[in-house]
Structure formats: structure tokens, C-alpha cells
Amino acid sequence: MTLDQQLxxxxxxxxxxxxxxxxxxxxxxxxxxxTESDTVALGRLLSEISYDRQKKEIKxxxxxSIDWIDxxxxxxxxxxxxxxxxxAHLWQVKYYLYFxxxxxxxxxxxxxxxxxxxxxxxxxxIDSDREYLKEVIKEIEEILPRDEIPEKVRIPACRSCSxxxxxxx
Amino acid sequence: xxxxxxxxxxxRIRRKDNTVFFEYGDSNDxxxxxxxxxxxxxxxVPVETIDSIYLFGEVDLNNKVINFLGQNHIPIHFFNYYxxxxxxxxxxxxxxxxxxxxxxxxHYVDPGLRFAIAQEIIQSSNHxxxxxxxxxxxxxxxxxxxxxxxxxxxxxxxxxxxxxxxMGFEGQIHKRYFEAWNKILKSETFLFDKRxxxxxxxxxxxxxxxxxxxxxxTALSEIYKTQLNPxxxxxxxxxxxxxxxxxxLAEIFKPLxxxxxxxxxxxxxxxxxxxxxxxxxxxxxxxxxxxxFTEQFDEKLKTTVKHPSLKRNVSYRQLIKLECYxxxxxxxxxxxxxxxxxxx
Numbered sequence: 001m002t003l004d005q006q007l008x009x010x011x012x013x014x015x016x017x018x019x020x021x022x023x024x025x026x027x028x029x030x031x032x033x034x035t036e037s038d039t040v041a042l043g044r045l046l047s048e049i050s051y052d053r054q055k056k057e058i059k060x061x062x063x064x065s066i067d068w069i070d071x072x073x074x075x076x077x078x079x080x081x082x083x084x085x086x087x088a089h090l091w092q093v094k095y096y097l098y099f100x101x102x103x104x105x106x107x108x109x110x111x112x113x114x115x116x117x118x119x120x121x122x123x124x125x126i127d128s129d130r131e132y133l134k135e136v137i138k139e140i141e142e143i144l145p146r147d148e149i150p151e152k153v154r155i156p157a158c159r160s161c162s163x164x165x166x167x168x169x
Numbered sequence: 170x171x172x173x174x175x176x177x178x179x180x181r182i183r184r185k186d187n188t189v190f191f192e193y194g195d196s197n198d199x200x201x202x203x204x205x206x207x208x209x210x211x212x213x214v215p216v217e218t219i220d221s222i223y224l225f226g227e228v229d230l231n232n233k234v235i236n237f238l239g240q241n242h243i244p245i246h247f248f249n250y251y252x253x254x255x256x257x258x259x260x261x262x263x264x265x266x267x268x269x270x271x272x273x274x275x276h277y278v279d280p281g282l283r284f285a286i287a288q289e290i291i292q293s294s295n296h297x298x299x300x301x302x303x304x305x306x307x308x309x310x311x312x313x314x315x316x317x318x319x320x321x322x323x324x325x326x327x328x329x330x331x332x333x334x335x336m337g338f339e340g341q342i343h344k345r346y347f348e349a350w351n352k353i354l355k356s357e358t359f360l361f362d363k364r365x366x367x368x369x370x371x372x373x374x375x376x377x378x379x380x381x382x383x384x385x386x387t388a389l390s391e392i393y394k395t396q397l398n399p400x401x402x403x404x405x406x407x408x409x410x411x412x413x414x415x416x417x418l419a420e421i422f423k424p425l426x427x428x429x430x431x432x433x434x435x436x437x438x439x440x441x442x443x444x445x446x447x448x449x450x451x452x453x454x455x456x457x458x459x460x461x462f463t464e465q466f467d468e469k470l471k472t473t474v475k476h477p478s479l480k481r482n483v484s485y486r487q488l489i490k491l492e493c494y495x496x497x498x499x500x501x502x503x504x505x506x507x508x509x510x511x512x513x
Contacts, residue, residue, distance in 0.1 A: 030266035031396055031497065149503050165487075166494045168479050 011064045014095040014133075017140050018088035019157055022150040025143055026163060033162045040162055047079040050115035064099055067113075074108045076100070083114040090123065091136070097125040098133050171220035173390070173470075175463050177456055181229040182222075184237040189214045216241045221390040223383075224248060225459055244393055246386040251368075251453045254382035257389055259399070259412070266396040272500040273401050286403035286499070286506055287332050290417055291339055293508025295323050297424035298346050300511040305353045305432070315349040332404065355436045368451035373431070375445060375452045379459065380427030381419065383466055387426075388418040388489050395493040418492055421509050426485065430462075430469055439465065474513060 016024040026032065047067060058066045068077045078093050093110045100108055110123040143150065152167045161167075176182075179194040193210040216237070222245045230245075238245060239260035247255040276282040299319060306312040319342050326338040343364070350361045350373070361373040369375040389412055392399045399412035404420060407413050434440040444458030454462060470486040483491065492509055499506035 029268045030264075031269065032264075033394075147502075149498075149501050165479060165483075165491060166497070169476070169491045169494050 010099070011092050011095055013140055014136065015088045015092040017136060017143075018086075018091055020153070020155065020161070021143055022152055022167070023161070023163055024140065025146070025150050026166075028144045031166075033166060043081045046081050046115060050079060051077075051113070060099070060103070064096055066096055076108055076110045078110065078112050080112055080114055081116065083117040083119050091133070093123050094125055094129050095133055095136075097123075098130060101125070101130075171218055173221045173223060173387075173467065174214070174219055175223045175225065175467065176228060177225045177460050177463075179227040182234050183231075184234040185213075187216060187237075189216050189219065189234065189237070216243070219243050221246065221386075223386065223463070225252065225456070225463075242393070244390050246389075248382070252379050252382075252459050254386060257386065257412075259389070259393065262393075264394065264396045269396040269497060269500065270398055272502075273398055276500050277401050277403065277407065283403050284330075284332060284335075286496070287335055287417075288326075288329070289506050289508045290404045290420055291326070291335050292323070293421045293510050294339075294424065295319065295326075295342060296510040297421065298342065298428075299323075301424050301428055301432075302346070302349055309352065309355075311352050312349055315345055315352075318345050335404070350432075353432050353436075358442055359435055369453070370450060371452050372440075372442070372445050372447070375454055376431050376434075376440070376462065377427065379454050379462060380431065380466070381423060383463070384419040384422055384426050385415050387470065387486065388422070389415040391486070391489040392418070392493055394490060395497065397493055397496060418489060421492065422485075422489060425511060426466070426469055430465055434462070434465060477512060 013024060013028060016027055051068065058069055060066065066076050067079045069075070070077065076093070076096055078089070078096070080089055089112055093112060097108055097110055109125075112121045112123065114120065158164055158167070174191070176191065181192045181194075183190040183192060191212045191214060193212070219238075219241070221243060222238070224245060225248045235245075235258065239258070242260055242263050244260060245258040247257070249255050276286065299316060302312050302316050302319070306316060322338055322342050322345070326335065326342075329335050329338060347361060347364055354361065354373075359372050362371070364377065365371075365374050366378055369378045389399060392412070392414055397414060399414045401407055402413035402417045405411075405413040405416045431440075439461060440458065444454060444461060446453045446455045471484055473482040473484045475481070476483045476491075488509055495504070495506050495508075498504045
């Protein structure tokens, strides 16, 4: 089984891989509580209402969903709520670039936008990233088909995670 | 914050743009002329704030509003003229996991796995029943006989091997529990002889029936938010007529949400004779009675308590959802299901 054949939204999976392996597994098994979470709803709303002159949510092969693409400058954009440049956000975006390359789309860069803070972060994909992402995808593919749910680990992100009650009840 | 809406008046629910409008006519007792002479009261409610809708009055809905509520994952619970639960508009499932469904079913099909969950449900329910009795034992005394009887039955139940046996013990325990009610209820007017349903024949039975259907509907709303399938249950036989998983969960929460409410409402004289409609062979809450009960029921659901493992305040309503999460973890093989037992 490869990600390509099995799953949509692999960008989210790459993101969750860096946040929490358990969340990754649960999400991939369609166990999620995000419709119940105010934080998630807020993030979605922010992404919808900011930069509204851009064409939004470009889905490619039903695999990734890019917030918008600036074709003239060859930049893909991702909108995030918190301005902490989290590892998870960074690799999610790098994965988009990597995925596009695999489809033969070369020379793109990425920008993470933080509308609440009027800030942005430019991101490029380098050779060592490509190697690393290959590893990451291999590991994700190894985790998902497991029958057991990965053990819960208390991390700072638990506090605002939509899975908090599920994990810790 | 999402909350349930309880509608007692007659009127209409409309969709206008992306907002829900409740248009209230007037209460049941007014004549047609009175209704027509008054303009309808309108109330706009942002759809994001609606958790679920309970319809007690005579309410018109069109497909436009039903589609809209469905898209927003809002279940509508219908009750008939007598306050009897009719059914639920259960919108298309939005939290579906094939993986969970398979596991949920496999825990039903295997008699051992099914029995383990059923037993835990009954034991949690018994624990909560005993909590109620012990609370009133401290206040009024005179209940220790009932308590030790039920404790003994509870122990005996430990040796049951089948769901039928469990149900047998459950029946005996409830019989004793209901007998204790006459010691708890400080009222000249309301006496409880024995439990009757369909139709209830006295005010206490009417309150129990109405309260239970409220818990049933509330549990269903909570199940809807999770990946669990409401038709696959463990203690109750999955049936075509009901979402029986809701009955399973209701069993655990009835002592906390319904019984305690009945005791305190009667003892504080909040529920009175004029809240009932009765005849020789039946007895129902009237509109005023239903309003009063539902108001208090809703307050109850909003009550919060500090959860020992989450270390957060959770409402009684949330406790029902947490019960669903625990079931999911159980069927996934992660943690054994430990039913909700009042810890305070």
C-alpha cells in the first residue's frame, strides 16, 4: 500500500506525523473530532476569509489541497493561524513542493502566511529535504496499516488538540 | 457554544439565508382567533449555535430548513402531543469510520465481548442508583435496607453468564429501587406504587417516561458526533425500531439526569398536580409541566464537574460523549471500557 493509492489529504498526514503519531493513525482511520473543535473551526474560517481575492483551495489529484497558487512568481501559499513556525507546518508545505515535483512541476517555492500577524515565511525545498521526506513517507506508510492505535504521549500540543478528550478520558 | 433548543410553542422554523428563524405562535391553550390577531414572534438563531432541536409544539418545517439543518449536522427530535418521543431526524452521518464500524459489530457478534460491555453498563448504572440512595440515606435515613439489598443483588449479578441473567438482576434491582422512592419523595400528592409504561398511569411514571425519553434523545445527539453507529448496541438488543445504543448509554445516566431531578423537583414543590393531565388509566405531563421539567433538565445537563483524569470541567452532557469515546477506545482494543460512575 502506498500513500498514493490509499489516502487523500496526505499534506495533513505529513503535518500530523510531526505533531503526534497517534493523531496521525486516528485521523487516517477516520477517527477525528475536528468538527467539534473551535480551534479547528477558527483556523478554517481564517483561511476562508483572508486573501479573498485569491482563488482558494486547489486540490491536486485529491491528494493535496493548496490554499492558493501564485503562478507568475511560482509560489504556493499556505495560510496558518498561529505565527509559530512549527515543524509540522514547515514539512507540510515542503511536502506540497515535493509532491508537485513528483508530478513534474519544477521550480516552485512556498510561502506560509499568517494573516493575523501580517507575517509570512518563505520556504524552499533542498536536496536534503527530499531525502528526508522520502523517509517520512516511508514511516507514515509503516504506521498506518498497524492494527493497534499508537500509545498516547503527553505533549504540550495536547492542551489545544481536538483529540484531547478522546485520548485522556 | 452550541446548545440544544427546546420548542414548546406552536409555530414554524424557517431558513432565511444562512440563519434559522424560530417563529413562535402562541401556546396551545389559545384560541385560533387569539393566534391570528397577534404577530408572530421571531427569533433569529445563528446555525452555529444550535446543537440539536427538540420539538414539542405543533411546528411547521419545510424541506428547505431540514436540508439546511442536515447540512449543519443538527438532529431534530420529535415528540407527540403527549410528550411521547416520536423519532429523530438523524442527518446523514458525517463522522464515519469503516474501521470503527467493523470493530463495533465484531464486539456485538462475539457473545463474550458483547457480554463484557453489557455487564459494565449495568454495573455503572447500579453504582449510580446506589449513589442516589446513599445521598438520601444521609439526608433522610431509612434507606439502609434498600441499599444493602441492592448491594447484595449487585454482587450476585457478578456471577451472571448471559445478558438475560443480567436483565433479570436489573429488574429486581429496579423494583427495589423504585420501592425506595416513596421514602425519598416528601409529598402527600405523589405516591409511587409501581412502574408502568405505555401509558404511564400516575404522575411519577409520567415523569420517568418523559425524563427517560429526554435522556435517550440527548444520548443520540451525542452519539451522532462520534463514529459510533447508534443502531449497534450491547446491553439492549439492536432493534429496528430504536437507535438502541442510545438506550445503552441512557441506562448509565438515568439515575443522575432523571431520577435525581424528579426527587428534587417534587421535594421542592417545583412539579405540582396541575402539571399533569390525567385520566383513569393514563397520566401525562402537560405543556407547562414539560416546560418546567425540560428547563431543569437542561440546567442539569449544563452542570459541570471537574473530571479527574482530564483535569478539566466537563458538563453532564459532555460526560455522555466521553462515554462514547471510552467505548471507541474499548472496541479498538486500547483500554477496557469503564462506565461512568458518579465519583462525587
